[in-house]
Amino acid sequence: MLTNARLVYQPHDQVRILNAAISRAHDICEAANVRLTPTREAILKLLWQGHQPMGAYQLQQQLAKVSEKPIAPPTIYRAIEFLIDLGLVHRIHSLNAYIGCPFPSSEHSNIFMICEKCNTVAEVSDKRVNNLLEAITDKVGFKLHSQTIELFGLCPNCEPGDSDE
Amino acid sequence: MLTNARLVYQPHDQVRILNAAISRAHDICEAANVRLTPTREAILKLLWQGHQPMGAYQLQQQLAKVSEKPIAPPTIYRAIEFLIDLGLVHRIHSLNAYIGCPFPSSEHSNIFMICEKCNTVAEVSDKRVNNLLEAITDKVGFKLHSQTIELFGLCPNCEPGDSDE
DNA sequence: ATATATATGTAATATTATAACATCACTTAC
DNA sequence: GTAAGTGATGTTATAATATTACATATATAT
Helix, strand or coil, X not given: CEECHHHHXXXXXXXXXXXXXXXXXXXXXXXXXXXXXXXXXXHHHHHHHHHCCECHHHHHHHHHHXXXXXXXXXXXXXXXXXXXXXXXXXXXXXXXXXXXXXCXXXXXXXXEEEECCCCCEEEEECHHHHHHHHHHHHXXXXXXXXXXXXXXXXXXXXXXXXXXX | CEECHHHXXXXXXXXXXXXXXXXXXXXXXXXXXXXXXHHHHHHXXXXXXXXXXXXXXHHHXXXXXXXXXXXXXXXXXXXXXXXXXXXXEEEEHHHCEEEECCCCCCCCCCEEEEECXXXXXXXXXXXXHHHHHHHHHHHHCCEEEEEEEEEEEECCCCCCCCCCC
């Protein structure tokens, strides 16, 4: 089971982690022979910060604060598509929003845990889920290609009961 | 494991099934003390026919063919919301579309199998998936409330290999 | 230095969804 | 049977999300 739950739910050195992630993103792009341009990198950073999903127009607003020139929707959407194709970003369909992938380059199918209170999104990948879904779809003759699993609930920090872990 | 896969993937008496379903919908509404108005019923029928998800504006177009007066988006969306609240209809987030629920009134969390070729959507409910997701989320301290599972692939009729079952 | 491919700019518009307020239609109580 | 109250729909406008088409700019390789 692969997850970024600790990272999301516990305090950590944001800057160091982010820099490491960006550095890895550059490596991935280099390996794929594609360019991580300033706009793309800026968007990726935003989608990695705070572990909160952001919509395209929200990204646009944030970018406006940094960049001198306003960036139009097509550029945003193109950058998002680029990052998704590389596995650096995921789309959260139920929110029409996007979030940075904590473990890019690793082949995995994701389960997103979306906190209904603080909006953080943590990701977990578990082979057992895939195996089970394979078994279920096999049984009815459905050939599984890809999947979207989005879970709603309360993260440890927002769950009133106990805040252990 | 509860599924409508056979119903979706194999030929069947559309009219009879649909009438039975509508009849059950009326019962459900009566039990809940709410009204299944003509517009709501028309939309429900459309979302049960063909086992294909339809968008709100697609529904609007289809309704225009039947009804004399055109029905505006708010009415469509209100009817959809009504039907979803009753469990008669589900939203497919990844398609921004809606589909009739084959087993309303039964408490279940759904897995949707979306055919990438013919667009049919079959539904399956399996307790093992829920149990597994509960276990996984428990482990990281996430309190699971609800879920969205959307699978993409090829239905038995579109899968080139074998068309058994 | 030029040709090519890649990325972004720009304007317009498509698609999906909702807000605000008016009207209509059913239900219930008197 | 009518008025009051609730629930449903009509109407207009608009918000929010996403894409198309075409022009321009920037980087890369020859």
